[in-house]
Amino acid sequence: MKHKSYFxxxxxxxxxxxxxxxxxxxxxxxxQTTKTLxxxxxxxxxxNNSGQLKIDKAKVDExxxxxxxxxxxxxxxxxxxxxxxxxxxxxVDLKVKLGSGSSSAxxxxxxxxxxxxxxxxxxxxxxxxxxxGVEAAKYLERAAKLDVENDKEEVIMNTANAFxxxxxxxxxxNLVKQNLKQQQQRVTDFTNLEKNGLLARNDLLKAQLQxxxxxxxxxxxxxxxxxxxxxxxLLLGLPENTEITPDTSGFHIVNAGSxxxxxxxxxxxxxxxxxxxxxxxxxxxxxxxxxxEYYPGIAITGGLIAADIPxxxxxxxxxxxxxxxxxxxxxxxxxGAKVKQAxxxxxxxxxxxxxxxxxxxxxxxxxxxxxxxxxxxxDVYNKAVEQANENYRITKNKYDNSLVTxxxxxxxxxxxxxxxxxxxLSKADALVAYKKLQQTAGVLTISK
Numbered sequence: 001m002k003h004k005s006y007f008x009x010x011x012x013x014x015x016x017x018x019x020x021x022x023x024x025x026x027x028x029x030x031x032q033t034t035k036t037l038x039x040x041x042x043x044x045x046x047x048n049n050s051g052q053l054k055i056d057k058a059k060v061d062e063x064x065x066x067x068x069x070x071x072x073x074x075x076x077x078x079x080x081x082x083x084x085x086x087x088x089x090x091x092v093d094l095k096v097k098l099g100s101g102s103s104s105a106x107x108x109x110x111x112x113x114x115x116x117x118x119x120x121x122x123x124x125x126x127x128x129x130x131x132x133g134v135e136a137a138k139y140l141e142r143a144a145k146l147d148v149e150n151d152k153e154e155v156i157m158n159t160a161n162a163f164x165x166x167x168x169x170x171x172x173x174n175l176v177k178q179n180l181k182q183q184q185q186r187v188t189d190f191t192n193l194e195k196n197g198l199l200a201r202n203d204l205l206k207a208q209l210q211x212x213x214x215x216x217x218x219x220x221x222x223x224x225x226x227x228x229x230x231x232x233x234l235l236l237g238l239p240e241n242t243e244i245t246p247d248t249s250g251f252h253i254v255n256a257g258s259x260x261x262x263x264x265x266x267x268x269x270x271x272x273x274x275x276x277x278x279x280x281x282x283x284x285x286x287x288x289x290x291x292x293e294y295y296p297g298i299a300i301t302g303g304l305i306a307a308d309i310p311x312x313x314x315x316x317x318x319x320x321x322x323x324x325x326x327x328x329x330x331x332x333x334x335x336g337a338k339v340k341q342a343x344x345x346x347x348x349x350x351x352x353x354x355x356x357x358x359x360x361x362x363x364x365x366x367x368x369x370x371x372x373x374x375x376x377x378x379d380v381y382n383k384a385v386e387q388a389n390e391n392y393r394i395t396k397n398k399y400d401n402s403l404v405t406x407x408x409x410x411x412x413x414x415x416x417x418x419x420x421x422x423x424x425l426s427k428a429d430a431l432v433a434y435k436k437l438q439q440t441a442g443v444l445t446i447s448k
Contacts, residue, residue, distance in 0.1 A: 016298045036240070038247040039163050039431075042236060046159040049237030053155060056151045058150040063137075063144040070137040072124070082116035092312065108311055113337045115307040115315075121324065125298040132289035139282035146275035153271070153444040160435040161234065164428040166232050168245045169225040169425050179417050183211040203406040212409050213263050251431050255376065259368050266364045269442035273360065276353050284345040290342045296327035360440075367433070367440040374430040381423035388412075388419035 037045075047053060092108045123130060190207045193199035233242050267273070305318040395412035398404040436443040 007307045008105045036245040045129040063141040067137040070133040078123040084114045113309045119303040122300045126272040129292035136282040136285040140277045143278040150271035169228045173221045180214045266441040287342040293331045321372040367437040371433040384419040388416040391414045
């Protein structure tokens with residue numbers, strides 16, 4: 001006969017959380033090492049091990065590179081060209097006659113030529129495209145750095161969830177083990193009573209069935225715990241055989257404060273909101289930079305020319321300095337489309353800002369209410385523990401006086417254990433709810 005566990009582990013210990021990388025293989029329980037970690041230590045380890053943060057760092061480096069590239073447009077361009085050519089026998093007609101008198105000059109034979117040109121150009125005015133390009137790159141660099149901070153908060157939140165899940169799993173296993181000992185002792189007592197004819201065979205079977213159910217529950221709980229170890233080890237970058245013991249000394253209940261204060265904090269500190277603000281500034285600057293194509297470019301130019309055509313011409317140290325003016329007349333009918341595109345990008349960002357502001361208000365309200373609810377649950381579960389303990393005491397006394405059945409006693413025992421478990425786990429739930437409130441307000445990375 002297949003028995004169902006009277007506990008539902010999923011109701012108390014949501015092992016499979018979407019924020020953690022779950023293991024795809026069976027856990028090797030051999031040669032385990034034990035490590036005790038506080039939540040702060042776990043957070044630091046996950047930040048150091050996070051692949052997403054490593055990607056974000058590379059993106060910041062890329063944004064810094066773009067910023068340097070934009071600034072380098074202030075620097076002069078320096079180009080050198082040269083060539084060596086073999087020629088056929090060209091007909092050379094010099095307009096300047098060589099020699100004197102009536103005697104004709106000998107024919108000039110040219111069969112090769114070489115030249116070299118060194119040009120330098122320093123931009124003076126480029127329609128302010130360089131200036132605005134540098135500004136836009138700086139804004140995008142700041143936005144990329146804020147993205148890192150935003151992802152840091154996500155990593156911290158994932159770690160807090162994982163830490164809480166591990167704590168729940170271990171406590172669940174410990175409580176089930178304690179209850180199993182009680183059930184085993186009860187079966188032993190009932191067996192002796194049944195042998196002496198003081199207890200019905202049916203009551204003993206009920207106790208044995210209860211014991212079997214607890215054993216099945218313990219097997220499931222231990223299996224979930226082993227999977228949670230692997231998940232936590234991968235998250236923190238530890239060997240997969242590390243058995244982590246969560247140090248919950250830092251679990252404290254914090255006053256919720258007011259919703260208005262949290263909403264104001266979120267509007268001031270949300271990293272995604274600040275990053276979007278910098279992207280808006282970059283988009284505005286990009287419009288100005290694009291409009292700069294309507295204007296001509298002015299640059300100071302200079303160069304050095306050298307050439308050698310044997311039997312004909314030699315040029316050395318031909319230095320030139322001047323002012324260059326360039327203008328692309330195609331910009332008169334092409335730039336307008338680019339400006340429209342830049343304006344459209346700006347409008348998209350502004351629309352996203354409006355949507356984000358509404359989402360922040362909704363998110364902070366939900367997170368705040370969830371934390372308030374978690375605090376209320378702690379009070380309710382604490383009262384439930386008192387009630388369950390008293391109920392079990394009374395039921396036990398009645399059972400000893402043959403006033404209630406074995407079923408009543410077993411049900412009171414289950415209710416007592418469930419109340420104790422719920423009260424214990426509610427504190428971990430409150431910690432996660434408060435961390436979520438901090439993350440939603442944008443202050444998780446700076447919180448203590």
